[in-house]
Amino acid sequence: MALFDFFKNWRSTSKIKGLEAQLQGRPTPQVYLELAEAYEEADNPQRAAQILKLGVARFPSSPEIGRRKAEVEKVERESEKRRLKEKIQTHPNPILYARLAELYKADSEIDQCIQICQAGIKAFPRYGGTYLVLGQIYIEKQKWEEAQQNLEKSVELDKYNYMALKLLAQVYMQLGRPADSARRLEDILYFAPGDEAILELLRKARETAGEVAATADTQDFKENQRGKGVPTPATSNSRTKIVGRLADQQARSTAGARDRVLNDGIQNLRQVAGVTGALLVDQYGLVVAADLDSTLDEGLAGALITNVYRTSSDNSIQLGVGTFEEGMIEGEMGNIHIVQFGDMILAVFAKHDVKMGLLEKAIRDFASQVAQSQNS
Amino acid sequence: MQSVLAKLNKVSGVRGCMIVNKDGIVAASDFGVDVDENSIGAVASSILAALEAAIKRIQVGRLKKFMVTGNENKLAIVDAGPALLLVLLQREANMGILNVEIQEAAAAVVEKAKM
Numbered sequence: 001m002a003l004f005d006f007f008k009n010w011r012s013t014s015k016i017k018g019l020e021a022q023l024q025g026r027p028t029p030q031v032y033l034e035l036a037e038a039y040e041e042a043d044n045p046q047r048a049a050q051i052l053k054l055g056v057a058r059f060p061s062s063p064e065i066g067r068r069k070a071e072v073e074k075v076e077r078e079s080e081k082r083r084l085k086e087k088i089q090t091h092p093n094p095i096l097y098a099r100l101a102e103l104y105k106a107d108s109e110i111d112q113c114i115q116i117c118q119a120g121i122k123a124f125p126r127y128g129g130t131y132l133v134l135g136q137i138y139i140e141k142q143k144w145e146e147a148q149q150n151l152e153k154s155v156e157l158d159k160y161n162y163m164a165l166k167l168l169a170q171v172y173m174q175l176g177r178p179a180d181s182a183r184r185l186e187d188i189l190y191f192a193p194g195d196e197a198i199l200e201l202l203r204k205a206r207e208t209a210g211e212v213a214a215t216a217d218t219q220d221f222k223e224n225q226r227g228k229g230v231p232t233p234a235t236s237n238s239r240t241k242i243v244g245r246l247a248d249q250q251a252r253s254t255a256g257a258r259d260r261v262l263n264d265g266i267q268n269l270r271q272v273a274g275v276t277g278a279l280l281v282d283q284y285g286l287v288v289a290a291d292l293d294s295t296l297d298e299g300l301a302g303a304l305i306t307n308v309y310r311t312s313s314d315n316s317i318q319l320g321v322g323t324f325e326e327g328m329i330e331g332e333m334g335n336i337h338i339v340q341f342g343d344m345i346l347a348v349f350a351k352h353d354v355k356m357g358l359l360e361k362a363i364r365d366f367a368s369q370v371a372q373s374q375n376s
Numbered sequence: 377m378q379s380v381l382a383k384l385n386k387v388s389g390v391r392g393c394m395i396v397n398k399d400g401i402v403a404a405s406d407f408g409v410d411v412d413e414n415s416i417g418a419v420a421s422s423i424l425a426a427l428e429a430a431i432k433r434i435q436v437g438r439l440k441k442f443m444v445t446g447n448e449n450k451l452a453i454v455d456a457g458p459a460l461l462l463v464l465l466q467r468e469a470n471m472g473i474l475n476v477e478i479q480e481a482a483a484a485v486v487e488k489a490k491m
Contacts, residue, residue, distance in 0.1 A: 024448070026410065050447070193429035196422070296434060304430045311423050312444050318419045320411045320464055321446030328443040329427065331436030349436075 012042045029062040057317040077103045094127030101133045128157035129284035132164045144174045160303030161285050178209035191303040262289035265366040272362045274354030283343040305347040341370050377404035384481045389469030394462045420453045457486035
């Protein structure tokens, strides 16, 4: 039996190696399908799903890859739903509710999605991610008033949330409030300057609002306002300054253990010589743990890092690197290392002379701490 | 420019490289693998433009390089004065040696652009 397993594994590994090599040379839809199947046979469904995602990105018009990808993702979602439900029972935290709701939304199980969001909001009313998912659901149902209420709450809790601000701007347009829409889009440009999609939406909102087409650079205008001590749009409307962190008092009371693990991990990273700060952001762009230089606004840093991550990961296939794993920004005064951990993003700020080996080890240790805290 | 790229391509771990202007238009390219050069150039320049504006607010100074690592390859997008140097690398490439070579190539691009 052992010999049979050995040969089976050897054949499977050889097949995967051969197909991986073909992908590096001249990929075809068939190669992606065969490779995904080989990974499934080798009991590695995650890699199979990843291969199919890459295949869809390379060959978007191939119906067979699209169909297989949808099947694999559906199986993955069901398994993840079960895991999240169990975790909510044993170690509840607000991100679990938001993630579970998103999975129901992906399967068009709208009633369950709303139910989970409402339960999440009841348990953790100061976490913006759940309001965001609920806002998205109401947009799909074209219930604009309800969408507005939830997205406004999400933005109130996290003024730098790209997705919440963008959706809220779109909802305001639907509600015939283009001037409010333009203000929300201007807020986004503060931490995502030059974002072409936002600039285009802003142009339309201003046109609709009948405002004079702005030829002046919005960012320069906002910088000048700041220089004069004039509050940014985000604060001028008396919006809350609360950043949507898990460190929020109420979240802390029930999700304290996880929060402590993450905060301890972040602080351990700062012990590495040359590291000047670190922060962890969830998939909704909310900072869940941070230890940064006091001159940096962690909410803003989180939004900027999320924006860099989103831009890079959305375009990683076109850049020829495959699925995004990590990025490093090298500036004149230091580096920022951006690493994806499942559904979270870690950013580590470091000096040029940081020992990369030590930093990589510390990041690996932190990754295993995060994984343990997610699975515990 | 082509000679700078040819020299860089000889370094172990380099799969290909190109020079684009800041608008993403390809000025020179040398790839040994099948890639869409125009797409890479356009996407890289737009990412870098967004990054340059963003990092002004997080105190790391002027942007010198952005390295993206994926599950297949790495891509270094390097500021080279009026242009960008893009280097596609094997995922497991030894960056210790490559960083030096890439910086030298970027400096050579800056010099040649002055001529």
